[in-house]
Amino acid sequence: MxxxxxxxxxxxxxxxxxxxxxxxxxxxxxxxxxxxxxxxxxxxxxxxxxxxSVKEYIGKELDNWANLAVDGHFFGEDAWYHIRKKSKPALAAIVGSHEHEVVAMNNLSSNLHFLMVSFYRPTKEKFKIITEAGAFPSDMYMLETQVKFHGLDPNETIIEIHPRSGEHTLRTDDILNTIAEHKDQLALVMMAGLQYYTGQLFDMEAITKAGHEAGANVGFDLAHAAGNAPLRLHDWGVDFAAWCSYKYMNSGPGNISGVFIHERHAESPELPRFAGWWGHDEGERFKMEKGFKPMFGADGWQLANSNVLALAAHQASLDIFEEAGxxxxxxxxxxxxxxxxxxxxxxxxxxxxxxxxxxxxxxxxxxxxxxxxxxxxxxxxxxxxxxxxxxxxxxxxxxxxxxxxxxxxxxxxxxxxxxxxxxxxxxx
CATH class of the missing domain: 3.90.1150.10 (Aspartate Aminotransferase, domain 1)
Incomplete structure (x- = not known):
């Protein structure tokens, strides 16, 4: 070839x-x-x-809803209480991870905000964020408002890397050099995995390594990379990532997102997060008690119970991905x-x-x-x-x-x- x-x-x-x-x-x-x-x-x-196949997949859950109602959470094929698990093998293969490092939930922008609650923890010394210039607007707005939430000035906090004069794409060396230049003040590298406008696929492995050497967390918006480009998030050591399912994963307009959280963060009690009951230990979830005990892996970042109809549409495409390879x-x-x-x-x-x-x-x-x-x-x-x-x-x-x-x-x-x-x- x-x-x-x-x-x-x-x-x-x-x-x-x-x-x-x-x-x-x-x-x-x-x-x-x-x-x-x-x-x-x-x-x-x-x-x-x-x-x-989407109509069939959604139709099956509509039938379960009609015939089982609330009992659909615990009875029948693919009981809803555990239905999130069905998508994990395909998602893990698509992003290059372990199954416990991924989960489908919420939508993309929501997930990135929730993940930055955990992975953007600015201090007086280390507070800056590096991203690519011309990022997708949603990413720009998320970073801007996250910075303001912490009482910081986006103009002083967010470092945008521009292509060289006369060039359209970023050189990997320029990204790595920028990370090294700001290492003493750098808290987070948050970029697209694949730039939406130019179509450039970034060297996420090299960027992650450089970010970690600078003492920063590294995350990626994989909206244009997931289901499109080869990914090995676990092996690369990426801290977190999120993606949508409606582009290359063909799961319907505005449909459910997915997240990756590296297993080294799976049981970090000091890592803050905005919690919900679906992220709580499912063995104790219905005790309805105070005291959040996160589930192991990415599941511990869930908030609400699973969107069953959205997952059904998502699964229709994921099954095709698994078959095609x-x-x-x-x-x-x-x-x-x-x-x-x-x-x-x-x-x-x-x-x-x-x-x-x-x-x-x-x-x-x-x-x-x-x-x-x-x-x-x-x-x-x-x-x-x-x-x-x-x-x-x-x-x-x-x-x-x-x-x-x-x-x-x-x-x-x-x-x-x-x-x-x-x-x-x-x-x-």
Missing amino acids: ENQIYKYSEEFARELDENDPLRGYRSKFYFPKVNGREAIYFCGNSLGLQPK IKNLRAKSELLTGYLEFLIGQISGDSGILEIITPKNKQERGCQLSLLVNKGGKKVFDALYEEGIVGDWRHPNVIRVAPTPLYNSYLDVYQFARILEQSLQKFA
């Missing part, structure tokens, strides 16, 4: 699809229509497609983005009309390529949509394109390139 030779032809794309061991998974998803025909959907980085999905992802990169090069040549601002090194990206459109801009994007391409526009002039290995084909990539070429000829 390293020396894959691509061709700009429909015949070649169809040949790749015929030899794709994952081609059958496309039929497990619903595709939206644009102007009356099935869309070429490259927007899994915003909202993944609906698995056709993370390594297989990653291999196809690299081929899809490699093919897309080749075709964009064929279209733009040295014209300067298009520039891929996502790193060329496949180890530094997931299945998203961000295209800087230097001529035509939004008109090019709108023309793509009229021809049935569902991508994502980001101001001022970037089109994000995410060929997702579970349901996108090489023919999708070829057809996108052909339509892009026509749109550029018209508007650029």
Whole structure:
């Protein structure tokens, strides 16, 4: 695969699809229509497609609710009292962890706030936070308000790392050097695992090591990395992470989030947290007594009882992930983005009309390529949509394109390139 030779032809794309061991998974998803025909959907980085099995999974829990009512918590298959456990094997495989280090709960922003209660503990000496410049707005707002909650000034507390002049992505050395430079005052490194705008996959292992050497905790927002990029959170020693399930994990708009908390924090009595009864020792939970006793691992950060219908939708997709295999999905992802990169090069040549601002090194990206459109801009994007391409526009002039290995084909990539070429000829 390293020396894959691509061709700009429909015949070649169809040949790749015929030899794709994952081609059958496309039929497990619903595709939206644009102007009356099935869309070429490259927007899994915003909202993944609906698995056709979701209705069955949710329907089963609706039947349990109808037939068992409150007894559904303790009786029947997948009794709700323990239903969170069902998602753990797939989640652990996706993020590279032990099962006790992950749990599905709440939503992403809520989870990051709760985790920072535990892992951002500023002191007079060590209080600063390092993050990437241009982080997703929710991350910026979370860090700003966490800092203010502790009575600190965001302008003096939050250090944003910018790309070098004339560059679009961050150099790992610059991140590590910034951590070392501020080590005496650094309390937390909190970044995206994969930058939403550029599609850059950060070296989380190196960042975690540097953060720990500086005496800081290290956490990641994996909204665009989970289910997309290879992760080994346990081995890397990451302190905490959280992700949503509605992008690459195809679990429905606004659906449940997940968290990772490294096992070394599993039973740290000195670690503060905002507790709820579902995080309390489940063997004693119904004694209804004072005195919070956290469950072992990530489960000890739960608050309310499980959202059963949300978990059902989530499980429909997770079962597909387990069947397809993370390594297989990653291999196809690299081929899809490699093919897309080749075709964009064929279209733009040295014209300067298009520039891929996502790193060329496949180890530094997931299945998203961000295209800087230097001529035509939004008109090019709108023309793509009229021809049935569902991508994502980001101001001022970037089109994000995410060929997702579970349901996108090489023919999708070829057809996108052909339509892009026509749109550029018209508007650029």
